[in-house]
Amino acid sequence: xxxxxxxxxxxxxxxxxxxxxxxxxxxxxxxxxxxxxxxxxxxxxxxxxxxxxxxxxxxxxxxxxxxxxxxxxxxxxxxxxxxxxxxxxxxxxxxxxxxxxxxxxxxxxxxxxxxxxxxxxxxxxxxxxxxxxxxxxxxxxxxxxxxxxxxxxxxxxxxxxxxxxxxxxxxxxxxxxxxxxxxxxxxxxxxxxxxxxxxxxxxxxxxxxxxxxxxxxxxxxxxxxxxxxxxxxxxxxxxxxxxxxxxxxxxxxxxxxxxxxxxxxxxxxxxxxxxxxxxxxxxxxxxxxxxxxxxxxxxxxxxxxxxxxxxxxxxxxxxxxxxxxxxxxxxxxxxxxxxxxxxxxxxxxxxxxxxxxxxxxxxxxxxxxxxxxxxxxxxxxxxxxxxxxxxxxxxxxxxxxxxxxxxxxxxxx
Ligand SMILES: Cc1ncc(COP(=O)(O)O)c(C=O)c1O
Numbered sequence: 001x002x003x004x005x006x007x008x009x010x011x012x013x014x015x016x017x018x019x020x021x022x023x024x025x026x027x028x029x030x031x032x033x034x035x036x037x038x039x040x041x042x043x044x045x046x047x048x049x050x051x052x053x054x055x056x057x058x059x060x061x062x063x064x065x066x067x068x069x070x071x072x073x074x075x076x077x078x079x080x081x082x083x084x085x086x087x088x089x090x091x092x093x094x095x096x097x098x099x100x101x102x103x104x105x106x107x108x109x110x111x112x113x114x115x116x117x118x119x120x121x122x123x124x125x126x127x128x129x130x131x132x133x134x135x136x137x138x139x140x141x142x143x144x145x146x147x148x149x150x151x152x153x154x155x156x157x158x159x160x161x162x163x164x165x166x167x168x169x170x171x172x173x174x175x176x177x178x179x180x181x182x183x184x185x186x187x188x189x190x191x192x193x194x195x196x197x198x199x200x201x202x203x204x205x206x207x208x209x210x211x212x213x214x215x216x217x218x219x220x221x222x223x224x225x226x227x228x229x230x231x232x233x234x235x236x237x238x239x240x241x242x243x244x245x246x247x248x249x250x251x252x253x254x255x256x257x258x259x260x261x262x263x264x265x266x267x268x269x270x271x272x273x274x275x276x277x278x279x280x281x282x283x284x285x286x287x288x289x290x291x292x293x294x295x296x297x298x299x300x301x302x303x304x305x306x307x308x309x310x311x312x313x314x315x316x317x318x319x320x321x322x323x324x325x326x327x328x329x330x331x332x333x334x335x336x337x338x339x340x341x342x343x344x345x346x347x348x349x350x351x352x353x354x355x356x357x358x359x360x361x362x363x364x365x366x367x368x369x370x371x372x373x374x375x376x377x378x379x380x381x382x383x384x385x386x387x388x389x390x391x392x393x394x395x396x397x398x399x400x401x402x403x404x405x406x407x408x409x410x411x412x413x
Contacts, residue, residue: 011326015394018286018326022363025387025398027288028306030374032399034070034392036282037370040252041074044240044274047256052269056100058238059085061275061371062283064388066399068092071278077120079238079273083110086117096120100147100235100271102197104170112136114144121147123197123235125172127181130191137190147195147235148185150178152216156201156209158241159317165200165213172198175216179223186229193229195271196221199237202276205249207258210239214262221266234263235271242280244368245320252277276371283370285311285386286326289362290341299335300357304364307340308347309383311369312376315346323350326363331356338364342381374400384408 011018013033021031045055056079057071063085068078069092077098080086089099101114102123111129114122115136124130124146137144151172154165164171173181178196185193200213214236221231236259243249263270287306294300313319323338333354340347349366358364377385384403389396 013391016391016396018284018365019363021389021396022286022288025389025402027286027363028304028310028386029286029402030283030310030369030386030388031286031396032067032279032283032370032388032390034390037067037070037279038074040278040282041071041076044252044256044272044278045075047252048260048270048272049256051256051260051264054233054269054271056098056235056271056273057278058273058275059088060375061238062279062373062375063088064374064400065092066388066390066397067279068094070390072098079275080119083107083113086110086113086119100197100273102149102199102273108132115140115142118142119145121145121194121197121235123147123149125149127173127177127184130181130185130188134188134190142190143192144190145192145194146185147197147233148173148178148182148193149197149199150175150217150220152198152200152213154200154209154213154216156204156213156239157206158201158203158239159319161317162203163201165198165209175220178220179227182220182224182229183227194232195235195268196231197235197237199239199273202239203241204239205241205243207250207254210236210255211258211262214259218263218266221268225266231268233269233271234266235273236263238273238275238277240274240277242277242368245322278371280371281368283368283373285366285369285373287364287366289358289360289364292358292360295337299337299352302336302338302355302358302364303341304338304349305341306349306366306386307342307381307383308344309340309342309378309380310386311349311366311373312378313372314349315344321349321369322367323353323355324365324367325355325358326365329356329358342383379403379408382408 096117099119149172287304291303308315387402388400
């Protein structure tokens with residue numbers, strides 16, 4: 001079940017008029033649908049059926065505290081990728097036991113925070129990092145729970161810039177070194193090896209690589225068992241993709257079957273770290289048209305007040321997002337390039353889109369922006385961070401208010 005936003009009617013979401021939000025909060029503004037978040041979370045949960053599993057929502061996709069709280073209310077846990085995300089989790093009410101801590105370059109302070117607070121597991125990225133965790137834990141006279149992140153050497157088939165599972169990528173411990181390192185981990189006084197972790201990339205729309213990577217870690221878990229090392233679980237990471245353009249994407253059910261199918265022989269519980277799949281389709285970025293200009297060849301630029309500072313994915317990865325006029329007029333469709341106001345030629349949300357020519361002041365919704373929208377926003381060109389709105393029970397609330405220019409400047413002397 002996808003947010004009403006994605007159904008074609010952009011004016012109202014679960015009984016709330018988007019225009020009424022804009023009247024009070026202005027543009028650009030991120031709007032999320034809580035009912036859709038609940039539906040998607042449950043759908044993913046159900047896809048794993050009775051097989052023991054935990055959902056650790058990847059905060060990196062959207063770490064606004066109000067969203068994290070919503071996930072917690074559903075029984076979810078989190079995957080944090082920095083000390084800042086651990087702080088978000090804590091503010092949202094998650095206990096350390098609800099947190100897996102991932103990240104390719106954890107600072108000494110972040111490692112100490114994770115060990116001291118006793119997170120469920122630190123997903124460790126290298127032998128050196130394991131040594132540093134061991135030292136911190138021994139100094140604190142505790143045992144740190146660690147999962148060893150495996151780089152399985154699997155081509156994920158997604159965009160190269162969000163692919164993480166090949167040996168040339170910086171992530172994890174190459175699979176051929178993993179058995180030896182795991183055997184070393186269990187001998188360390190400060191370490192408790194609880195799991196194996198793998199994550200081969202984001203926006204995965206082919207389940208074959210997911211199966212392959214899961215099988216690689218399952219095989220390693222069996223090898224560890226055969227040498228007397230027992231694990232608590234396997235963490236297969238996140239990455240399940242969504243359809244941005246209407247082409248088919250795998251269902252939660254197919255994903256669940258794939259992962260469980262690959263892991264079940266180990267009998268180990270599964271952790272998943274979904275971000276995009278849960279939150280992506282539940283949000284839109286609403287922006288106002290600030291200029292319309294002809295390119296002189298029948299094609300137009302539609303300049304909107306959100307840019308790559310509010311949604312960087314198109315500029316960064318060439319990603320596609322549907323763009324809809326909140327109130328389409330009945331003029332003939334024309335070819336438009338929908339662009340932002342940022343001083344970069346790459347600040348394009350959609351090229352060659354066929355749409356009725358909008359007027360200045362009209363509202364557009366940039367769809368499926370719940371994930372990696374606000375979370376990747378910046379102050380580039382000194383855009384204050386937009387407000388974020390959560391629609392729930394036919395009403396709406398501000399879960400992050402718009403940053404003011406004064407707040408943006410407050411740290412500078
Ligand atoms: C380790 C890890 N887990 C989970 C995720 C979440 O991925 P997604 O939002 O594609 O589900 C990411 C993002 O790339 C990640 O790096």
